[in-house]
Amino acid sequence: MLELKNVSFSADGKEILKNINLVIEDEKFVVMTGPNGGGKSTLAKIIAGIQKPDSGQILLDGQDITDWSITKRANSGISFAFQQPVRFKGVTVKDLITLASGKDLSTAAACEYLSEVGLCAKDYIDREINGSLSGGELKRIEIATVMARKTKLTLFDEPEAGIDLWSFKNLIDVFEKMHGEIKGSILIISHQERILDIADQVVVISGGEVSKVGTKDEVLPGLFGVDLGCKYFKGVSYHVE
Numbered sequence: 001m002l003e004l005k006n007v008s009f010s011a012d013g014k015e016i017l018k019n020i021n022l023v024i025e026d027e028k029f030v031v032m033t034g035p036n037g038g039g040k041s042t043l044a045k046i047i048a049g050i051q052k053p054d055s056g057q058i059l060l061d062g063q064d065i066t067d068w069s070i071t072k073r074a075n076s077g078i079s080f081a082f083q084q085p086v087r088f089k090g091v092t093v094k095d096l097i098t099l100a101s102g103k104d105l106s107t108a109a110a111c112e113y114l115s116e117v118g119l120c121a122k123d124y125i126d127r128e129i130n131g132s133l134s135g136g137e138l139k140r141i142e143i144a145t146v147m148a149r150k151t152k153l154t155l156f157d158e159p160e161a162g163i164d165l166w167s168f169k170n171l172i173d174v175f176e177k178m179h180g181e182i183k184g185s186i187l188i189i190s191h192q193e194r195i196l197d198i199a200d201q202v203v204v205i206s207g208g209e210v211s212k213v214g215t216k217d218e219v220l221p222g223l224f225g226v227d228l229g230c231k232y233f234k235g236v237s238y239h240v241e
């Protein structure tokens, strides 16, 4: 179980997260959503240890991990798939999946993960993780590596970004399958209703605060009433209840 207690974070004199209290229970599929700039990615980075909160505590299974490094958190079971996946020069797709799995994977086993994310394995397994891969290909490879890691808590920041419409349905299937297989919690940042559809719990982050937590049916009806912070966008007036 992951627990955030009174987590706050500021940067450049701006309060980005304000007193966040949140519990992610074991084996739950949680989707974090909310308006752009609300603080979702910052919160995910704080959970992964990429950024340190100014105050508050992060507990993993009751243990205080607030001061733990990214590596220590990763070793204790927190994986993070970035909004913009990282490219590794000189490392092949097979190397990356094998590294992620933490064991000596056969080519066939590594290919299996690629097929799961809709890539024709033989075309990708020996390719280098570099600029020749498209954004969507890179994103799928990253999802495959996270599947291979099977950690206690997997964080995804907008996994749908760069995935084409035809593959989107498959992505949903991948997440459902992953949820059934990895025996860990999945926390996904997403703006997609079809991803919200498969969530056990939806968390809305708005203006740096947790504005709602519940099932999709509990949360969605009020979602468009959340305070956007600014009621005007490119000259259009939003009706904010």
Ligand SMILES: Nc1ncnc2c1ncn2[C@@H]1O[C@H](COP(=O)(O)OP(=O)(O)OP(=O)(O)O)[C@@H](O)[C@H]1O
Binding pocket: 011, 012, 014, 016, 034, 035, 036, 037, 038, 039, 040, 041, 042, 043
């Ligand atoms: N290091 C930083 N310095 C200054 N401002 C920052 C910093 N990091 C984040 N912010 C600001 O904090 C706010 C929250 O950013 P964050 O990326 O967490 O939002 P988000 O909810 O993930 O947004 P989106 O849905 O657009 O991805 C934004 O206004 C962003 O510009």
